[in-house]
Amino acid sequence: MSTETQANAEHHAHEEHHHEETFITKYIFSQDHKMISKQFLLTGMFMAVIGMIMSTLFRMQLGWQGESFKVFSWLLGDRWAPDGVMDSNIYLALVTIHGTIMVFFLLTAGLSGTFANFLIPLQIGARDMASGFLNMLSYWFFFLSSCIMFGSIFIETGPASGGWTIYPPLSALPEAMPGSGLGMTLWLLSMTLFVVSSLLGGLNYVVTIINLRTKGMSMLRLPLSIWALFVTAILGVLSFPVLVSAVLLLMADRLLGTSFYLSDIFINGQVLDFHGGSPILYEHLFWFLGHPEVYIVLLPALGLSSEIIATNSRKPIFGYRAMVGSILAIGFLSFIVWGHHMFMTGMNPFLGAVFTFTTLLIAIPSAVKAFNYITTLWKGNIVYTPAMLFAVAMVSTFVTGGVTGIILADSALDIAIHDTLFVTAHFHVVMGLSSVMAMFGGVYHWFPKMYGRMMNTKLGYAHFWLTFVAAYGVFFPMHFTGIMGVPRRYYTNSEFPMFDAALPLDLIISMFAILGAFAQVIFFFNFFYSIFRGQKAIQNPWRANTLEWTTPVIPGHGNWPGELPVVHRWAYDYSKPGKPEDFVVQTVPLEDGEEDGGGH
Amino acid sequence: MISLLTYAVIILGIIAIVQLARVFELTGELKGRKEWEISEKDNSTQANLWLWFGIILFILFGWLVVEYGDSAQPNGSLHGVAYDNLLMVNFAIVVFVFLLVNAVLFYFAWKYKRDANRVPEYFTHSTKLEMIWTIVPSIVMAGIIIYGILFWYETIMTKPSEDAIAIELYSKQFDWTARYGGKDNQVGSANVRLIEGANFLGIDVEDPSSKDDIIIKGEFHIPVNKEISFQLRSQDVLHGAYMPNFRMQINTVPGQMTRFHFTPNKTTKQQREELDNPDFHYVLLCNKICGSAHYNMQMNIIVETEEEYNKWLGEQQDFMAQVPELFENNNEKLMAEKK
Incomplete structure (x- = not known):
């Protein structure tokens, strides 16, 4: 540990009493990790609302295909919804921006940005992040990126609409679709800034975890949430630059006339002057980020759930070392499986076989994680806080979505179901739902530490059950429409009589989607109401072991008023025999002859 | 009027939830309930x-x-x-x-x-x-x-047999064209840079094997129990050639040829009888987002017996018969070059 940095941080903390912070430095250009975390959370939530409204709109189109809706003309205007009937271009735009927002803005920046910032210093016993300034920059790049993405929705030719993967040539040629004009340029700009943000954040997380752990906090005493956020940050730092290169080359093709991805194209009655490029190169670059990205989204969810499940089962997390090992294994494997997104792209089929093999290996550490969660519940004393409901739900969606991954990982089976709604259903359940569930769980669990107040439990219950039922209601039937062969990103499937059987399912899916969207009103009300009017929290409401609960109810700048806490044991001493309480905080020294870490 | 009512109901519903929440909150406080217990x-x-x-x-x-x-x-x-x-x-x-x-x-x-x-x-x-x-x-x-x-x-990793019927599927926003190899069962070479007027596939007229190619739009026919070897091209953006019934799919990539091959084992007629559905069709559809009419980029496929197929194929004009002037121009050009 760098004692110098730590001394600086302490010095800094003491200084805090002397000069008052202004509104601007405290709430806007704050360098405090807790404030930055809340900024990420609120921005992520705002973007999520946009993404959710978009999904409700396109689900309405799919549930009642070609119907006219007042709300379409109201939100989309006459240009995109003449007479209230959705235009197919805006449909594609909605699908595209929904995906972009949910994957990057909510589940990458919103999830990691919130919880890595909030939990890393608090759970490893640090005053703040290694660099508060870079951390602040990270948020403001994200903010800028969000503004550009949000602004791109309102331009005349519409936002990017080539799917969230923006494969060229569709995304490279303004002639190909309206969304490939200015909207696409803004998308690329926004994503470049996003990657800058994510790199600044990620480097900070890695450096902080390596250098600023408090005394006694060895790597194998870190809570699993920190392990997950650590590996997530490493994945991000290694893979996001590849997205930047993909995006910059695409920009060059669009603006400078280069031919990285383009070749032999005839469109709008003329041959374009592109020679020798290949769209498949783009696909490789995109998915080299894109697949680790799935785990950048998922690993924090697994980490947060580990904390919530252990705390509320009143039992140690089962198989701590195996959990750490599986996080590392998943992180490593995620770099050598990207080709499974490209089985049907014309990539050499031999590679298909290789990627099938590596991809299916991921099932093994994933299975270990799922079984370890379930064993943690076994013979526990489960307390159903709203956070715990969401964490258990995450285990369910992780399993349900994970098993269909076995089918999609098999190049042979992709022949008929690649790019169908089966894929959409799979990744929404395993990545989307799992992460959203864990994120909700995280918000309910750490809300008292963030705002010093409690969220309402009863509303939390109502929010959970409506959300969870809607989640399964949307994505379960979608697997079946996928098996029928209904392709994803179809504005309507009524042009094909063979897909008529899917129409009743489409209707059911859309109704659950609307239910799920309305259920979030409860959450938003609960969240904002509780910030101001919620019951005052106590120091350790969930009787948890980790260090964040040893701070004052609302930790100030520097987190601990006096000395930094010293860690003597792992984070999971719940219901340890011979202890007066069913939890032992990490700062409690080991007794004579007491073994740490459950005998490891 | 109905829409006004709908809005009113939604707004009232939200107000009701909010009020309900406040009631919960207040009664909870009165009872001394603690949120963490x-x-x-x-x-x-x-x-x-x-x-x-x-x-x-x-x-x-x-x-x-x-x-x-x-x-x-x-x-x-x-x-x-x-x-x-x-x-x-x-x-x-x-x-x-x-x-x-x-x-x-x-x-x-x-x-x-x-x-x-x-x-x-x-x-x-x-x-x-x-x-x-x-x-x-x-x-x-x-x-x-x-x-x-x-x-x-x-x-996927095996090559089609030598005598498999060669067909090219050509994709562009937003339709498909099939091109058969014709008598020599070889699809002539082509490039989008050669697209001009009636030669909308950019077929290379100098390639001798392109003369007898047969270009089909609308729906194309294939014989049952014969291996078909497809090569696929795209004119503009990525498309996905997806035939759900044949359990076959591959993307079409501008500037690159992709391929697949399979053997149909049931005629359209057999399938219609078995399913008791006279409207059944084998379909080729696009399965890679390609623009506004992506959802309707389709082509019917008729699978029939070999005799029916040969009869149908015999009725089709080949490329040289369709656009003789292209070949005449080319001949003149060749003559001029020779001189």
Whole structure:
């Protein structure tokens, strides 16, 4: 540990009493990790609302295909919804921006940005992040990126609409679709800034975890949430630059006339002057980020759930070392499986076989994680806080979505179901739902530490059950429409009589989607109401072991008023025999002859 | 008027939720309830809801399987039979794991709710258990991988036989064109840079094998039980050639040729009789987002007996007959070059 940095941080903390912070430095250009975390959370939530409204709109189109809706003309205007009937271009735009927002803005920046910032210093016993300034920059790049993405929705030719993967040539040629004009340029700009943000954040997380752990906090005493956020940050730092290169080359093709991805194209009655490029190169670059990205989204969810499940089962997390090992294994494997997104792209089929093999290996550490969660519940004393409901739900969606991954990982089976709604259903359940569930769980669990107040439990219950039922209601039937062969990103499937059987399912899916969207009103009300009017929290409401609960109810700048806490044991001493309480905080020294870490 | 009412109902609904929440909040405060203390009643209600959720989920899953379990498009290709078996085996494993693990999860979530009389076990790890759920999935995965890759090898990684019928599928926003090799069964070379007027596929007229090519729009025919070897091109953006019935799919890539081959094993007529659906059609559709009319980029495929197919093919004009002037111009050009 760098004692110098730590001394600086302490010095800094003491200084805090002397000069008052202004509104601007405290709430806007704050360098405090807790404030930055809340900024990420609120921005992520705002973007999520946009993404959710978009999904409700396109689900309405799919549930009642070609119907006219007042709300379409109201939100989309006459240009995109003449007479209230959705235009197919805006449909594609909605699908595209929904995906972009949910994957990057909510589940990458919103999830990691919130919880890595909030939990890393608090759970490893640090005053703040290694660099508060870079951390602040990270948020403001994200903010800028969000503004550009949000602004791109309102331009005349519409936002990017080539799917969230923006494969060229569709995304490279303004002639190909309206969304490939200015909207696409803004998308690329926004994503470049996003990657800058994510790199600044990620480097900070890695450096902080390596250098600023408090005394006694060895790597194998870190809570699993920190392990997950650590590996997530490493994945991000290694893979996001590849997205930047993909995006910059695409920009060059669009603006400078280069031919990285383009070749032999005839469109709008003329041959374009592109020679020798290949769209498949783009696909490789995109998915080299894109697949680790799935785990950048998922690993924090697994980490947060580990904390919530252990705390509320009143039992140690089962198989701590195996959990750490599986996080590392998943992180490593995620770099050598990207080709499974490209089985049907014309990539050499031999590679298909290789990627099938590596991809299916991921099932093994994933299975270990799922079984370890379930064993943690076994013979526990489960307390159903709203956070715990969401964490258990995450285990369910992780399993349900994970098993269909076995089918999609098999190049042979992709022949008929690649790019169908089966894929959409799979990744929404395993990545989307799992992460959203864990994120909700995280918000309910750490809300008292963030705002010093409690969220309402009863509303939390109502929010959970409506959300969870809607989640399964949307994505379960979608697997079946996928098996029928209904392709994803179809504005309507009524042009094909063979897909008529899917129409009743489409209707059911859309109704659950609307239910799920309305259920979030409860959450938003609960969240904002509780910030101001919620019951005052106590120091350790969930009787948890980790260090964040040893701070004052609302930790100030520097987190601990006096000395930094010293860690003597792992984070999971719940219901340890011979202890007066069913939890032992990490700062409690080991007794004579007491073994740490459950005998490891 | 109705829309006004709808808005009114929505707004009133939101107000109602908000008011309800405040009532909860106030009564809770009056009773001295603490948000971090979950009452026994609440806790067991939540635990019971897990059990009910699990039961209802499984019942609805059963209903979906009964109602939609066999809704995959009817198969019409030789390898499709093996494909369907592979899918079935995988599904059997996947559904079993889904049911088992979720059932255990929901059961534990219900069974191990907080109980003042139970002392939770301080159970931190068990190498034996962890070995079991590392090794068992590994073995299952190994089986799945081997089975899948063998099929992939036989279907995708093999070359079509020499006498397979050569057809090119040409994609552009937003339709398909089929081009048959003709008498020599060789599709002539082509490039988008040669597109001009009637030569809308950019066929190279200097390539001798392009003269007898047959260009088909609308719907194309293939003979049953004969191997068909497709080559695929795209004129503008990526498209996906997807034939759900033939269990076949590959993207079309501008500047690059992609390929697949298969043998249809049922004629359209047979399929119609078996399904008792006179409107049945084999379809080629686009399965890679390609623009505004992506959802309607389709072409019908007629599978028929070899005699019917030969008769149909014989009625089609070849490329040179369709646009003789192209070849005449080319001849003149060649003559001029020779001089």
